[in-house]
Amino acid sequence: xxxxxxxxxxxxxxxxxxxxxxxxxxxxxxxxxxKGGTTIVQLREKNCSSLDFYELALKxxxxxxxxxxxxxxxxxxxxxxxxxxxGLHIGQEDxxxxxxxxxxxxxxxxxxxxxxxxxxxxxxxxxxxxVGIGSVYPTNTKLDAKPVSLEELHVIREAISIPIxxxxxxxxxxxxxxxxxxxxxxxxxxxxxxxEDIKAAAENFIIKMND
Amino acid sequence: xxxxxxxxxxxxxxxxxxxxxxxxxxxxxxxxxxKGGTTIVQLREKNCSSLDFYELALKxxxxxxxxxxxxxxxxxxxxxxxxxxxGLHIGQEDxxxxxxxxxxxxxxxxxxxxxxxxxxxxxxxxxxxxVGIGSVYPTNTKLDAKPVSLEELHVIREAISIPIxxxxxxxxxxxxxxxxxxxxxxxxxxxxxxxEDIKAAAENFIIKMND
Ligand code: NI
Numbered sequence: 001x002x003x004x005x006x007x008x009x010x011x012x013x014x015x016x017x018x019x020x021x022x023x024x025x026x027x028x029x030x031x032x033x034x035k036g037g038t039t040i041v042q043l044r045e046k047n048c049s050s051l052d053f054y055e056l057a058l059k060x061x062x063x064x065x066x067x068x069x070x071x072x073x074x075x076x077x078x079x080x081x082x083x084x085x086x087g088l089h090i091g092q093e094d095x096x097x098x099x100x101x102x103x104x105x106x107x108x109x110x111x112x113x114x115x116x117x118x119x120x121x122x123x124x125x126x127x128x129x130x131v132g133i134g135s136v137y138p139t140n141t142k143l144d145a146k147p148v149s150l151e152e153l154h155v156i157r158e159a160i161s162i163p164i165x166x167x168x169x170x171x172x173x174x175x176x177x178x179x180x181x182x183x184x185x186x187x188x189x190x191x192x193x194x195x196e197d198i199k200a201a202a203e204n205f206i207i208k209m210n211d
Numbered sequence: 212x213x214x215x216x217x218x219x220x221x222x223x224x225x226x227x228x229x230x231x232x233x234x235x236x237x238x239x240x241x242x243x244x245x246k247g248g249t250t251i252v253q254l255r256e257k258n259c260s261s262l263d264f265y266e267l268a269l270k271x272x273x274x275x276x277x278x279x280x281x282x283x284x285x286x287x288x289x290x291x292x293x294x295x296x297x298g299l300h301i302g303q304e305d306x307x308x309x310x311x312x313x314x315x316x317x318x319x320x321x322x323x324x325x326x327x328x329x330x331x332x333x334x335x336x337x338x339x340x341x342v343g344i345g346s347v348y349p350t351n352t353k354l355d356a357k358p359v360s361l362e363e364l365h366v367i368r369e370a371i372s373i374p375i376x377x378x379x380x381x382x383x384x385x386x387x388x389x390x391x392x393x394x395x396x397x398x399x400x401x402x403x404x405x406x407e408d409i410k411a412a413a414e415n416f417i418i419k420m421n422d
Contacts, residue, residue: 047258049304050286075261077289082310093260099293 005109005129008070009039010163010185012205015074016043016060020193027059033192034067036202039185042089044074057083072111077103087111089132092119097126113167115148117156124160131160132187135168136178153181172204176211216320216340219281219297220250221374221396223416226285227254227271231404238270244403245278247413250396253300255285268294283322288314298322300343303330308337324378326359328367335371342371343398346379347389364392383415387422 014033021029030041043060045053057073061083064071070086073079077100080088087109090100097112104110111130112123120131133156136148148168157164163184170178171191178186188205195201225244232240241252254271256264268284272294275282281297284290288311291299298320301311308323315321322341323334331342344367347359359379368375374395381389382402389397399416406412 050288050301050306051304054306054310077292078287078306078314081288081314082306090261093262095261095265095289095293099265103289103292 005107008109008129008163010130010165011039011209012037012202013040013042013165013185013187014038014192014202015167015187015189016041016045017189017193018045020190026056027063029193029198030060031063031067032198033202034063034069036192036199037206038069038192038202040070040072042072042074042187044089045076050076050078053079054082057085061085070109072109080104080108087129089113097123097128101127111165114156117152117159120156120160120164124162128162130163130165130184131156132165132167133183134166134187136166137169137171137174139169150178150181153178153183157182172201172208175205175208179209216318219320219340219374221341221376222250222420223248223413224251224253224376224396224398225249225403225413226378226398226400227252227256228400228404229256231401237267238274240404240409241271242274242278243409244413245274245280247403247410248417249280249403249413251281251283253283253285253398255300256287261287261289264290265293268296272296281320283320291315291319298340300324308334308339312338322376325367328363328370331367331371331375335373339373341374341376341395342367343376343378344394345377345398347377348380348382348385350380361389361392364389364394368393383412383419386416386419390420 018026041064043057057079061071072087072089073085074089075094077088089111091113100110109129111132112128113132114120114123123131133148165185165187166178166183167187170186170188175186192198192201252275254268268290272282283298283300284296285300286305288299300322302324311321320340322343323339324343325331325334334342344359376396376398377389377394378398381397381399386397403409403412
């Protein structure tokens with residue numbers, strides 16, 4: 001593992017979704033998003049065979065390695081181990097974090113989805129490297145999402161010390177406000193991968209987040 | 212791992228399928244099948260969350276441990292590791308066996324589905340502990356199945372030295388003939404779990420296999 005668990009930049013956290021991409025190539029799209037400023041990539045696949053997930057993950061890893069960006073695998077600890085990913089992201093319907101940590105050891109980043117202060121505190125206590133909190137805005141993308149207000153996000157921010165990534169419905173119009181809650185980054189699907197110019201969409205996020 | 216990889220009895224290999232069970236309890240059904248003579252159990256789950264698969268596997272493991280029967284997990288290496296299963300069964304659409312072996316180490320049984328002599332030879336070369344060959348009879352159960360004749364099964368039997376488990380469409384009427392090919396065991400889904408008296412169905416298989 002070349003990346004240190006505590007030296008990760010969560011600022012612009014891209015989560016993949018092949019449905020959003022339509023016919024466009026996933027690998028090229030991820031590369032465009034990285035060129036635009038994406039700081040970390042999560043590969044999220046549902047309903048594909050383990051072999052397909054593994055082979056796709058190997059290809060995505062070539063790109064993330066090239067740009068020295070961490071690659072996180074959604075849910076599937078076996079795929080994360082198989083491709084020696086930098087991290088694993090687990091939701092509340094995935095393997096328990098304590099079980100996952102025991103298997104992957106100390107080098108792998110583990111992120112956990114949380115929708116409440118309680119879940120965020122528990123994730124931190126159980127050794128999560130970061131939490132994904134959301135959904136902060138209404139969304140059509142299925143990202144383990146219950147509504148979390150900016151108020152709640154602020155309370156969670158003050159209660160935990162590990163990085164927080166906001167998830168769900170975040171776009172170029174609401175991201176500037178969202179960053180005022182002092183979270184570490186935003187997880188984006190459609191607002192980058194759904195745009196015609198993926199690189200420009202990522203660049204625009206970076207501009208808006210620096211406002 | 213209390214069971215040795217080379218001391219496994221593959222004779223009556225039960226593969227689970229909740230669709231076949233309908234409303235009947237999976238754990239009770241597995242226990243009945245074991246009481247009837249099942250020598251090894253494979254937990255096969257599709258389309259359920261990682262957490263559900265993990266929790267179900269823990270429960271099945273309680274039963275298999277009680278009867279000192281090996282428990283094999285289908286496809287999901289992460290679940291196999293998480294519950295410290297005795298083995299992992301991988302199909303041609305799952306993780307490559309070489310990748311899986313590197314992760315799980317030397318203690319875990321790895322079985323591979325094969326439909327041809329070539330695939331069986333490759334699986335053996337790559338360190339499979341057994342191969343599942345099928346489908347030997349027509350089947351409605353989706354068990355990575357292309358037709359394999361008894362002739363082909365016999366050829367594979369003479370070509371490889373690791374245990375062979377016949378898969379697909381095997382029932383109490385054809386199992387006696389099938390065992391003449393000198394395979395080590397049969398993988399059964401519906402012909403045990405689809406019967407009203409699961410224990411009796413398993414017992415009947417053992418009788419027919421000893422004929
Ligand atoms: Ni405050």
